[in-house]
Structures are given as structure tokens and as C-alpha cells.
Amino acid sequence: MEFSVMCKTRHVLTLIGSVLNIVLSFIVFCFLDILDFVLCFVYKVLDFCIESEWKNPNSGSYSAATLDGSGKIIVSEQGETESEVVYLTSNKFQLEEISDTLYSRPSFVTEVSNQLKKLTFDTITITKSTEKKKPTRSTITINSTIVKLLQGRMIRQYLYPITRWSDCDCQFCNSWTYSTKRTLFVKSDGPKDQAKEDVVFIHGFVSSSAFWTETLFPNFSSKAKSIYRLLAVDLLGFGRSPKPNDSLYTLREHVDMIEKSVLEGYGVRSFHIVAHSLGCILALAIAVKHPESVKSLTLLAPPYYPVPKGESATQYVMRRVAPRRVWPPMAFCASVGGWYQYIARTVSLVLCKNHRLWDFLIKIITGNR
Template sequence: MAGAMMRRMTQRTLNSSGLTLMRAGEAINVVLSFIVFFFIDILDFILCYVYKLADFIIESEWKSCYCSTTTTTTTTSSSITSAADNILVSELRGQPTRKVVRVSSSKIQLDDISDTLYTRSSVVYDVSRTTRRRRQGGEEGCCSHKLVKKTTGGRSGNATTAAATAAFTVNSTIVEILKEKIKSGDRPQTVPRWTDCDCHTCNSWSVSSTNKDTLFVKTEPKILGPPKDDFVHEDVLFIHGFISSSAFWTKTLFPNFSKSAKSTYRMFAVDLLGFGRSPKPNDSLYTLREHLDMIEKSVIEPYNVKSFHIVAHSLGCILAIALAIKHPGSVKSLTLLAPPYFPVPKGELQATQYIMRKVAPRRVWPLLVFGTSMACWYEHVSRTICFLICKNHRWWDFIAKMITRNRMRTYLIEGFCCHTHNAAWHTLHNIICGTAAKMDRYLEVVRNQLKCHVTIYHGRNDELIPFECSYNLQLRIPRARVKIIENKDHITIVVGRQDTFAKELEQIWKNSKGC
């Protein structure tokens, strides 16, 4: 009796000590993070001017950025497009942000450009902007650009019309990108910037006349075009996650599918816009609509895909869900790996900012979170990282092979490195953060209107996207089945268990035949 009591007391003491150590560790992490990110704020501020000067010297023109300090000006739609065209701007109810919705002249659909691109809190930038506003006598901040939308109203047959003018505030860098996009028309800007890689792997799309408007698609088995009418098949679309490539699937799962699966299913693994061997236009904002349009143009339309399964990882899960609700009668199953779904609390007016703080909480530990915070909060620091790593990825690949004697999976390095800063920066903000206010509506459509099977996998040791995200998603789609894989993280949820996962996928597709 006394021994049992002693054991309980010892256990309580250990639990109390562990809790104290945990709280102490969290406190140290918070304090250290504040100090580190304060200096990174200063570094990013300095790099802003360094890159402005370097861009002018090397590329012979000033390049705008989202912390740009250009003077606010008022322009009409004719200065952005032609006299007959306009840029439509919507103002969301209950939210202080304005968002570009459409550029009618060039058919650009810019649905919900995330305000996290240009409204990221920083001590240095906040002080700088406040000082400039005081000098300018309280005028608009330096990071905005006024667009004037002109509308003409009048009754049919009436010779007189009334013109109404409405002014909206939009970030000036977005306006500059729109100008470049409209100026180039349907021809994407193919010349890489001086901080981007210019190797053949990264820029093969720019030298080919047929690949500039479509994604790089890896198929299994090799497919030359639409199938014959008498050929019975099913299709599977694989969508990779952030700073990755189609190799995440083709080097792991594709070799492990059974002969029966390879003869039954046409499998398509795409490099998303801006990543891998796909186009990386400098004038793209990499919005949700642009990503979906490229997937449709590269896979669904040319290969005559009528019904299909989707397998997606991380950021690709958002694209998969959006694609599914765009083709509700065609999707037979949804398999999502580590979906980044963070429910926005009721009453939260700035959903995009909330998601950015959840995904990138500005902490130095864990290291994955530190890396994500650097990529999400700091435009110029992240550009420097891309310059050092992505532009020199061939050297990193060579070094990895030398050190590991070719034992390292270098396709992961290639997927991590083969992208531009412009693509990574805009995709991260416009897909992860920009869809924050939409996700609940998307999931409601999946729950109520789609009949497909939904299966979710998550690694319990995932430090980047916590496994609670999958359970949060299941609350929105009760029929979804969640499988938590022990001792696996964000990458090893596939890599290292590809043979097992390939068999699980085949079973999921087989069970979905009646959908």
C-alpha cells in the first residue's frame, strides 16, 4: 500500500517536473524567437534596398516589391489596360482589405489575392511607414496604389449617361505585375531573373514552343494523347505540395503500383505552375484560379479526362478540394495527405492573417516552422535563400551525392530547389493564406454535393502541419476517414512507406468504383 502511494507520488513529481520543463522551453523559444526575428526584420529591410539597387544595375529597371516605398498615385483604368477595359476591385463586407477580382481585358482571373503579401507586421517597416505618413501629412501609405473604376450608367435609348467613379486601394506591386501581364498578353515572361536558376531543367519550358502554356506532366503508363473510345480506363491525378515536384510521386509510388493498377489506371503527376519543369512566368500572381486553369489545360482537356481520382499532398490538398468542387460529378475519390486546414474562429475578420500566424508563427523551433516563417514573412530574406539554394541547386545536388555516396534521394532536393522566388512567394500566400475565408465553403460543398470517398492521411510526427488539421477537416466532412500514421512526418508519410501506400491507394480506388 505504501509502495503504491510512493509510486503515485513519484509519478506526480515527474509529471510536474516535465510540465515545468516544457513551459520553460516554450518561454525560452518565445524570447529567443523575438530576438532572432527582430534582427531578421532589420535584415529584410536592408535587403529591400540592396535588391532594388542590384535589380537596377543588372536588369536595367527598378523592380517593385511588397514593401515598396513608392508614392501613392491615382490612376484610371485606361492607364492599366486600354481605354475600354477596367480593373474590377471588390470590397469585402466586414473586412478592411480590398481585393483585385478581375482584369477583363486579358481574361486574368485574380480571385482573392491575399493581403498577407503586403500587410505583414514588422517593427522596422511599421516605424518606417509611420514616419513617411507623418512626413506626407497623413496621406495614404507607401504600399498602396489607388485604382479608379469608372462605370457608365444610363437607360436604353437615352443619349445622356451618368459616369460614376469609385476609388479603391490596392498594393502598388500588384498593379505593376498586372501591367506587365497585360503588356505581354498571352506570352509569359520567360527570361529568368538574375537571382533565379537558368539551367535547362528549370527553364526547359522557356525554350520549347509547345510547353509555355502547359504544365510538365509525367504519366504512367506513357500516354501520347486521348484514349481510344473502346479503351476502358480510370484516371488518377497526383498533385504535389509546396516547393516540391511530380517526382515526389513518380520516384516513390509509380514504381510500386501493381501491373494490374498500371493497366487499369492512367496516372498523371504534374509539376505545379512555377515549380519543377513547369512554366515559371515572372508576371504571374500564382493565384488559385491560375493553378487550376493550368491543371485543366494540361491534363483534363488534352487527355479527355471525364472522371478521375485525386491524390494530393500538403498545399496540393487545397488545389485538390477546389478542383473537386469545380468538377463535382467527375471526382471519384479524394485522398489528402497532411491537409493544411486551420479553421478560422468566428468573429475573426482577418482570416488570411490568422492563417499566416498559424502556418508561420515566427518561432525558431521546430526548424521546419522556422523555415516556413522565413519563407512567409520575409520577401527579401526568402529571395536570398532562393538565390543561394535554388540558383545553385546543381552544386547542392552534387555535394549531397558526394557526401552520401549516391545514397540520398536527390529527387527531393531537385523538387525543393527547382522553383523561382516569385512562384514560391505568391503561391504560399495566395493559396495557403488567400483561401482561408473560402475553405469552409469549399468543404461544405464537398460534404453536401460530392459523393466521392474522402480519405485523409497524416503523420503523427508532422511538425509543419499538425495532425489535428486532419481531424478538423473530418469535422467538416464527417464521412472522411482519417488515418494517423505513427512515427511519420510531413515527408515520410510517403517516402519510406511508398510500397504500403501504393497498395492502400489501389484499394481506395477499387472501393470507389461505385461512386
């Protein structure tokens, strides 16, 4: 009897907690939607005042980019929302899929804006033009921010070759700017010329090669280090590797940089891969591209989410990883970091830019000198 009462009480409390979580989450994230919208324009003004350059906020607006024979990008505003974009390599344009979560993130502000646009659109009568159609060129839908990045690549220059005002200016964070080589930072351990086998370590998101070099590397036996050459890489945008502001940080770019910095840079012909989290995706891509060279794959906590039929894969995974809930705390932190670019930039500005101060304070509090 008592057990059944306890079960019913627990069920009721769980139900009440779930309802409170949903209601509170709705209120909190509506507020965060508005706050991020406001911060978007605050940073737009700050960037203009400090860097003397007006930057359009990533509000989800798209443009139609037309590619002509001279290699120019012709942009015309449209209301499409496709996720395919073009990027420029050294000799040709290639189509590459960019996750639509990069520029299309549903929020309270965008939903209200879309409803207003729909109401306005419904009051307008659209008539088809009877004019003779002119020859058209190849046209795709592309985000206007990406168009600007592509234009910078076409004239072979970095839009921001140095760090921006909101980035940390310490030597460690900017070590990549001191080098003329645009390659990733790689920490090597073991024999240089007489290694029998190579092992490439790829870290996950919000991490670096230290994930391996400060945990695994010191615990390998001297015998293992005499046989294997251990290569831990800082991915593009992480650790001591380059963080170019004109990069889209696509799967292709990550894989290309690993090939250039590790496989070609260290003369690696056949190798094992050990990867964690985000690194697992890159490891699989490398294995697909170099099936004869990869001897083994060790994947730690690979991100795998079965997507229901008919669902948008990117949006579904985004909702799973960042569910827009205040509880549990990890879900709240992931939601803030995943959905809100400018709130995340503010957190980065406070914490990351001033990491030396925080390190100093933590050492004083913990007594770790």
C-alpha cells in the first residue's frame, strides 16, 4: 500500500516538475531570444566603431548568388532558405552542404517576424510577368554573409588575418598568427624516423590536443613510444592552430587541414586513428577518403542520433543536443551555446578574453600556485 502511494506521489511530482520545466523554459528562452536579437545589433555597432567595418547580423536572410564566367559572384536578394552553398577552392567552385542550423535557428523573434512577413505577403497580389525570359546563369541560394566570405577568398586574402577586438590578445591564443605556415599545430611524441606505426589523435569540440597529451601520452610505456609515433592535432579553430575568420569550418576544411598538416607534414602513409566526440566525425571522413591507409579506428563517444523519417536531420539533432530547457543544467548550457550566437559571444568575451585573470583568481582561491 505504502509502496503504491509512493509511486503515485513520485509520478505526480515528476509530472509537475516536467510541466514547470516546460513553462519556465518557454519564458526563459523567449527572453533569451529577445536578448540575443538586441545583442546582435549591439555587436554590430561595436564592430563598426572599433573595426571601422559594418557587418550585417546573421539574421537568416539569404541571397541568390549567380556565378558568371569571369568568376564574379553576383548577388540578388531573395527569400529562399536552402542550405547548399558554394565555396571557392584554388581552381574551381565546389558545392558543399552547410548545416542550416548555422543561419536558420528557430526562435521567438524569428517566428514573430515570419508570421508578420506572411501576413504582409498574403495581402499582395502576385502576377506573373509576360515579358520574354532572358538567358539565365547558374543560380543557387546562399547566405549573404557567406557571399562576403567567398568574395574575400576570390581575391586571395583573409578578411581578418589577425584577431578581432573581442578575441584574446595573449601570446598563447595568438601563437598561430606569428607563423607564416597555415598549418595545424601538431604535438608529436615517440620516434621520429624509426617508428613502426603512426597513431593520429583527434580531439572533440571545445578541446585541444592537450586532451590527449596531458592524459594519455604521459602514461604510455617507453616500449609503446619506441614502436608508435603519437601525433595529437589541434583542429582548425582550436588550441594553437589557426583560427581564420574567413573560414566556414566545414567538414571538408577540417579534413583538408589534417591531411596537409599531419599526413603530408609528417609523411604519414598508414596510420591508426583515435578520436573523441566531434573528432569521430572527422575520423570517419578520413577513413572514407583514405581506406587503404587507415589501419584502425577507435571512436570515443561518437555523436550518433537516429533521425526519424521525414525530419530535417540538422534541426532534429540540434533539438536533441540543445533542447532549449532550463533543466538539467547541461541542457541549458548546451542550448545557450548552440542557439544564441551573440549571448555566446558575450560569455566568450567575459571568460575567454580574460582567461588570464580567471586563471589567476582560481589559483589564489585553490592555493594552486
